[in-house]
Amino acid sequence: MNRRGLLIMGAAAPALAAGLPAASAVRVQTVAPPDPTEMVRLWPNGAPGGEGVTVVPIVPERSTDPAYRDRYAQYTTDPIMTVMRPERPNGSAMLLIPGGGYRWSVLDKEGFDVARVFAASGTTCFVLRYRLPADGWAAGPDAPLQDAQRAIRLIRSRAAEFGVRPDRIAVLGASAGGHLAGLASARTDGAYAPVDAADEVSLRPDLTVLMYPVATMADPHAHAGSRDHLLGASPSVEQVAAYSLERMNWTGAAPVFLLHAMDDASVPVENSLQLLTTLKAASVKVEAHLFQEGGHGFGVRLIQGRPAQVWPELARAWAARLDFPL
Incomplete structure (x- = not known):
């Protein structure tokens, strides 16, 4: 038996002594699962406003552990959705938009990893690889929004093909x-x-889940990196207001689920708290979960063994009350 096997047995011993199956104590994955292969191009004739774009796409790998992948997409010029189909579809679709400070888009931690969790319960998932606002696109800060809106429309217009409901x-x-x-x-x-x-x-989406979201562009709670890459180093007062979620008109918006860790040192929890106040004032159906610890960017893998690991179940329970299986 190799050293890894001995470590696994040692970690499982307390569970075995307590009469529990070893799998409940240790879940070891030695090789990262394969990527889904179905992809959908957002723009068949090329993304709009790309005449001045000269960047070259890259997808670096940051993980040195074969058990998981940690890639990010930077300088995207041909936006795509990667489709993850469940074994037993429940009729719902989910467009996943990973973070990355508008500098890049992480593919695994907040994309494929989260998609696998919801696909396991029947949701057809679409991981978005979107354009970035500082890469020379004519739409500037609206370039990523163009991709998100186009993705939602493609899913809805092709709902029958994907086996989902256009209102889910x-x-x-x-x-x-x-x-x-x-x-x-x-x-x-x-x-x-x-x-x-x-x-x-x-x-428009029919349901919105926001994980430790960058919401405000205004100091003192703005995430400076996201703001700089979205609006530039010296945005105007008007730009700050126009791109701060808590200052927008949310009247008639779809229900929103918020989750954030109180100890988030990158994107302060006030981003979610301010947005929560706005949503409540606009009579948007909203549920918020604030966890004492968790930091930033935990996704699903980095929160295992801590209270916030239950967030997918909380989101499913909330959505189920809205007749929206996840």
Whole structure:
């Protein structure tokens, strides 16, 4: 038996002594699961406003452990959705928008890893690889929003093909991806000119989950990195107001589920608290969960063994009360 096997047996011993199965004490994965292979291009004739774009896409790997992957997509020029189909579909869809400070988009921690959790309970998941606002796109800070709106419309217009209901499309965003998901939920205007029949359907999600979201662009609670990459180093007062989620009109928006850790040192919990106040004032159905500890960017893997690991079950229970299986 190799050293890894001995370590596993040692860790499992307390559970075995207590009469519990070893699997309940230790869940060891030695090789990262394969990526889903089904992909959908958002823009068949190229993303809009790319005449001045010269960046070259990269997808670096940061993990040195074969048990998991930790990649990020930077300088994306051809936005895509990666589709993760469940074995037993429940009719719901979820567009996952990972974070990355609008500097890049993490693919695994807040994308594929979270998608696997919800696909396991029947939700058809779509992980969005979106364009970034500082890469020279004509739409500037609205370039990521164009991709999010187009993704929602593609899922809804092709609902039968994906085996989902057109009125059961959720969006889940984490960190800066939470800001983007919030924009997609609050803004009623289309951020791009229609390109085909898919753009005739609604761009609004039916349910919104925001994980430790970047919400405000205003000091003292703004995440400076996200703001700089979205709006530049010296945004105007008008820009700050226009892109702060807590200052938007959320009247008529889909129900929102908020989760945040109180000890988040990157995106202060006030981002969620201020947004919660706005949502309540707008009579949006909202549920919020604040955890004493968890830090930032925990996804599902980095929170194991801590109280916040239950957040997917909390989100499912909340959505079920709204007749929305997740």
